[in-house]
Amino acid sequence: MKRILILLSSTVLLATLACHRHSAIVGSWHEVNGKDAISFSQDGTYNATMAWGPAAVPTPLSGKYRLEGHTISLTSSRNPSDSMTCDFKIDGDEMTLTYTMGGMVKINGTTARFKRL
Numbered sequence: 386m387k388r389i390l391i392l393l394s395s396t397v398l399l400a401t402l403a404c405h406r407h408s409a410i411v412g413s414w415h416e417v418n419g420k421d422a423i424s425f426s427q428d429g430t431y432n433a434t435m436a437w438g439p440a441a442v443p444t445p446l447s448g449k450y451r452l453e454g455h456t457i458s459l460t461s462s463r464n465p466s467d468s469m470t471c472d473f474k475i476d477g478d479e480m481t482l483t484y485t486m487g488g489m490v491k492i493n494g495t496t497a498r499f500k501r502l
Contacts, residue, residue, distance in 0.1 A: 409475050410452065414499035417479075421497060425450060431459060437490050444490065456485070464489075 413424040420443060423433035429449050437444040448462040455474065461467035470486040478501040484491040 410450075410457070410473070410480070413502040414480055415502055417498040417500055419497060421499070423499070433459075435490050446490070457482075461488075 408427070410425045411427050413422070415422045420436045420441060421434065423431060423435070425431050429451070431446075431448060431450045433446045434443050435446055436442065444467075446459070446461055446463065446467055448460045448468070450460070451458045455472055456470060457473050458470045459468060466489045469484060469488040469491060471482040471484050473483075474481045480499040480501070481496060482499065483496045484493055487493050487495070
């Protein structure tokens with residue numbers, strides 16, 4: 386009985402932590418010194434406008450996101466080459482993204498700081 390209670394408690398704790406981490410990213414974010422904006426929904430979808438190319442043309446993106454540890458994968462519903470993977474860190478109302486696989490939109494290794502709206 387004690388083992389079952391411990392197992393059940395551990396499962397509830399892990400589920401709570403996963404939901405908390407997921408909910409920390411949910412909301413609208415705007416790049417501090419740039420033009421990028423991104424919104425994450427609780428259902429695992431995102432909508433974004435990101436500057437693309439040398440002329441920093443605002444490009445709309447949308448699709449699904451997936452969190453794994455401190456990594457977020459953004460899968461574009463429009464064009465798979467627009468998909469990207471980033472390391473992220475959230476500190477209060479600030480989020481830092483480091484593009485580890487920027488796809489066609491961002492340069493690998495670059496970093497952007499966002500503020501929650």
